Amino acid sequence: MADKKNVNVTDTIDVKKDHRFAYHIYPKTSFDELPECMKELDCEGRRIVVVTDSNVEKLYLEEVMGKLEGVCARVSSWTIPAGESHKNLDEIRRIYTYLIEEKLDRKDILVALGGGVVGDMTGFAAATYLRGIRFVQIPTTLLSQVDSSIGGKTGVDFDSYKNMVGAFHQPAMVYLNISTLKTLDETQFASGMGEVLKHGLIKDAAYYEWCLDHMSEIEERDPDTLLEMVVRSVHIKRRVVEKDPHEKGERALLNFGHTVGHAIEKLKNFELSHGECVTLGMIAASFISWKRGNIDEMIFYEIRDMFVGFNLPITYDSIEVEDILETTRKDKKMDSGHIRFILLKKLGSACIDETVTDDEIREALAFIRYDENA
Numbered sequence: 001m002a003d004k005k006n007v008n009v010t011d012t013i014d015v016k017k018d019h020r021f022a023y024h025i026y027p028k029t030s031f032d033e034l035p036e037c038m039k040e041l042d043c044e045g046r047r048i049v050v051v052t053d054s055n056v057e058k059l060y061l062e063e064v065m066g067k068l069e070g071v072c073a074r075v076s077s078w079t080i081p082a083g084e085s086h087k088n089l090d091e092i093r094r095i096y097t098y099l100i101e102e103k104l105d106r107k108d109i110l111v112a113l114g115g116g117v118v119g120d121m122t123g124f125a126a127a128t129y130l131r132g133i134r135f136v137q138i139p140t141t142l143l144s145q146v147d148s149s150i151g152g153k154t155g156v157d158f159d160s161y162k163n164m165v166g167a168f169h170q171p172a173m174v175y176l177n178i179s180t181l182k183t184l185d186e187t188q189f190a191s192g193m194g195e196v197l198k199h200g201l202i203k204d205a206a207y208y209e210w211c212l213d214h215m216s217e218i219e220e221r222d223p224d225t226l227l228e229m230v231v232r233s234v235h236i237k238r239r240v241v242e243k244d245p246h247e248k249g250e251r252a253l254l255n256f257g258h259t260v261g262h263a264i265e266k267l268k269n270f271e272l273s274h275g276e277c278v279t280l281g282m283i284a285a286s287f288i289s290w291k292r293g294n295i296d297e298m299i300f301y302e303i304r305d306m307f308v309g310f311n312l313p314i315t316y317d318s319i320e321v322e323d324i325l326e327t328t329r330k331d332k333k334m335d336s337g338h339i340r341f342i343l344l345k346k347l348g349s350a351c352i353d354e355t356v357t358d359d360e361i362r363e364a365l366a367f368i369r370y371d372e373n374a
């Protein structure tokens with residue numbers, strides 16, 4: 001595999017900023033080493049609550065709780081209904097109620113077992129319960145392993161506004177079991193690939209090319225290839241987060257595709273996955289980058305067409321351009337009335353731009369809108 005000398009997939013990955021912001025990320029191929037990794041958190045005598053969803057509960061909850069029973073005084077679980085529609089303050093309230101009834105104190109630990117929704121909600125509950133307790137991320141989807149489990153962004157949706165209520169609260173540890181990726185359906189796996197490819201586009205052209213070169217192995221879910229892919233993506237996310245833990249600058253580059261993507265996600269009533277919507281947003285942003293002369297036409301069409309090979313959409317339908325444009329103006333990433341767009345400077349390098357006009361966005365959206373008469 002390419003660039004193997006630069007990435008040792010067996011190594012623990014350390015996120016370090018200062019004494020308040022440091023944790024280990026463990027890339028593993030099973031849950032067998034979870035007890036040993038948890039011991040670094042001094043769990044003996046503490047209570048652990050595993051938060052999961054109704055889908056993951058059936059697959060991994062019993063095994064994970066069994067691993068944790070030997071390292072703490074008591075382990076219990078709370079299950080939320082699966083799906084983005086349940087990522088709200090009502091469900092957070094139910095988690096609070098359970099934690100109070102279980103008498104969790106400030107030295108006890110929450111464990112997020114599941115995808116991005118579970119991780120975001122558990123992290124937000126941990127950030128706000130008793131003004132902050134520890135939590136551990138055990139992400140089980142590709143999207144959460146390469147993106148949402150790392151960096152401490154937590155939160156919930158408010159009405160139809162995505163991630164509008166939240167807090168920065170770093171995990172105490174992240175445990176990545178790559179074998180969980182084999183149980184993902186095609187839509188979930190493709191959704192994660194949207195974020196994987198984003199990392200290459202904004203930060204590492206060689207990694208982007210590696211993904212294209214290994215498309216067949218990735219789609220076949222070859223374990224060695226997936227392990228290297230996840231670790232390489234995690235290193236990219238780690239480097240960005242270390243420099244900008246609270247998204248004051250460079251971390252905003254990770255929002256490439258998200259401004260338009262979140263608008264489509266909302267207007268489609270979450271019928272499309274997060275990764276699918278971000279992909280559409282990345283194509284729109286790449287289109288604007290091409291039209292501005294940052295990338296040439298051939299690169300733009302390569303970017304657009306390579307998403308097809310990873311089972312991601314390149315067009316949308318049934319919603320209007322003006323509705324998407326209006327929804328982007330309500331995005332939490334607005335800055336003094338300006339839409340903060342992430343554009344490509346070149347393949348593998350991105351920048352923050354606040355000068356993108358409504359007409360540029362309209363043109364990009366019109367380009368990716370499906371026309372059945374075309």
